Amino acid sequence: LPVQGGNVVAEFGVSELWDPAVRRDPHGFYDRVRDSGGPVLQIDPAGNPFWVIAGHADVLEGLRHPAIGHEVHRHSPGSWQPALHELSEVARIEARQLINLDPPDHTRLRGLVSGGFTARAVARLEPWIGDLADRLVARARQHGRIDGIADLADPVPVNVIAELVGIPESDRPRFRAWSAAIVSASIDGPAATMEFGAYLDELAARRRAVPADDLISQLVTLEEQGDRLDRDELVALVQLLLVAGQETTVDMIVNGIRLLLTHPEQWQALRDDPSLAAAVVEETLRFRGPVEIVPPRFTFEDVEIAGGRIPAYDRVGLSLWGANRDPAVFERPHVFDIHRTDVRKHIAFGHGIHFCLGAHLARLESRIMFERIAQQLPGLRLAADPTDLDGFRLHQDGLPLEV
Numbered sequence: 001l002p003v004q005g006g007n008v009v010a011e012f013g014v015s016e017l018w019d020p021a022v023r024r025d026p027h028g029f030y031d032r033v034r035d036s037g038g039p040v041l042q043i044d045p046a047g048n049p050f051w052v053i054a055g056h057a058d059v060l061e062g063l064r065h066p067a068i069g070h071e072v073h074r075h076s077p078g079s080w081q082p083a084l085h086e087l088s089e090v091a092r093i094e095a096r097q098l099i100n101l102d103p104p105d106h107t108r109l110r111g112l113v114s115g116g117f118t119a120r121a122v123a124r125l126e127p128w129i130g131d132l133a134d135r136l137v138a139r140a141r142q143h144g145r146i147d148g149i150a151d152l153a154d155p156v157p158v159n160v161i162a163e164l165v166g167i168p169e170s171d172r173p174r175f176r177a178w179s180a181a182i183v184s185a186s187i188d189g190p191a192a193t194m195e196f197g198a199y200l201d202e203l204a205a206r207r208r209a210v211p212a213d214d215l216i217s218q219l220v221t222l223e224e225q226g227d228r229l230d231r232d233e234l235v236a237l238v239q240l241l242l243v244a245g246q247e248t249t250v251d252m253i254v255n256g257i258r259l260l261l262t263h264p265e266q267w268q269a270l271r272d273d274p275s276l277a278a279a280v281v282e283e284t285l286r287f288r289g290p291v292e293i294v295p296p297r298f299t300f301e302d303v304e305i306a307g308g309r310i311p312a313y314d315r316v317g318l319s320l321w322g323a324n325r326d327p328a329v330f331e332r333p334h335v336f337d338i339h340r341t342d343v344r345k346h347i348a349f350g351h352g353i354h355f356c357l358g359a360h361l362a363r364l365e366s367r368i369m370f371e372r373i374a375q376q377l378p379g380l381r382l383a384a385d386p387t388d389l390d391g392f393r394l395h396q397d398g399l400p401l402e403v
């Protein structure tokens with residue numbers, strides 16, 4: 001294995017990051033990566049090099065670095081990454097997603113859609129999300145014993161995205177089914193992408209004829225003002241909202257609940273003062289954010305970073321979990337504390353040009369859920385031994401709760 005500059009290899013197993021013991025508690029691994037004085041080489045399950053970076057300042061540098069990005073085919077013609085025209089329709093749509101693009105395409109697309117996701121634009125959804133949260137909480141109260149994932153967290157983001165995009169009520173069962181297939185990346189995923197694409201074409205045509213107060217109308221109107229969003233880009237965007245917004249937000253809500261219920265004084269503080277819900281959101285994002293490592297990037301040339309050197313065209317893993325527990329930035333980083341004053345330095349929504357487009361929306365949804373749960377389910381408690389939740393992985397295990 002190549003060992004270059006300050007890169008530490010010998011002290012780490014080559015694929016430790018995927019080791020089941022490290023999976024159960026990756027924070028110790030990221031502490032060691034941060035302390036090692038270089039990016040750490042790991043070999044991913046496909047056998048490719050994967051350079052892990054875990055210090056707060058180094059992750060920020062990686063996220064801003066002009067020679068670290070996604071579109072390798074632009075920098076290395078003939079590389080393993082195929083050009084767009086060589087891809088199938090489904091793969092092309094995925095490659096056209098904002099999250100997989102570099103400037104200049106990223107800049108253009110993000111400029112077209114960002115207006116729909118400002119704090120002001122999403123604030124108009126607050127009453128609607130409040131009603132949804134009230135309904136979920138009321139149903140949970142009737143049941144007594146519930147699953148925090150299926151009964152509280154899971155229905156929130158998909159319904160909010162449907163409302164935001166402007167999917168008519170009558171089409172929502174179909175939308176939820178496509179969404180589930182797309183998000184789970186199941187065998188039905190590509191078929192769902194095609195069906196959903198055809199459905200969106202139809203909906204876009206209707207909204208072009210008679211615009212409504214929704215995102216899809218905004219996007220098709222833009223299309224007509226010279227600054228164009230083409231058909232694949234429109235489908236790719238709505239699909240990305242589902243992929244990027246569903247599991248992350250579910251994970252956020254369910255981990256906030258789990259952390260509160262395993263820290264009884266802080267759960268009590270929130271019940272006494274539900275306005276602390278915003279602080280619970282931020283500390284949950286810092287302490288156990290939904291995104292462990294941002295979607296992998298590639299170096300476009302040899303890059304000096306984090307005290308070492310990464311060769312051209314290798315894969316880079318920038319760890320948000322590592323950054324958000326960096327003792328150089330956060331006091332007592334491994335302690336969950338909703339009263340901490342340094343929490344806003346967390347980068348759970350990323351940083352730079354790909355900073356989460358849905359951050360305002362995700363904060364709004366989870367803040368409302370935590371408020372409603374504290375106000376209306378004050379007796380909530382875990383129905384499982386908290387030690388059994390240590391290796392807790394979303395969607396594999398539920399979160400059994402008693403109301």
Ligand code: HEM
Binds near residue numbers: 161289291359
């Ligand atoms: C990007 C986290 C919820 C839409 C990102 C990125 C992170 C992130 C870390 C940056 C990825 C990168 O740098 O490659 C989260 C977390 C969420 C959340 C922690 C919930 C707590 C949402 C929601 C939506 C959304 C609800 C939309 C409805 C997006 C989009 C991008 C993105 C479209 C790509 C932006 C771009 O590439 O310019 N998110 N996200 N996210 N997120 Fe979120």
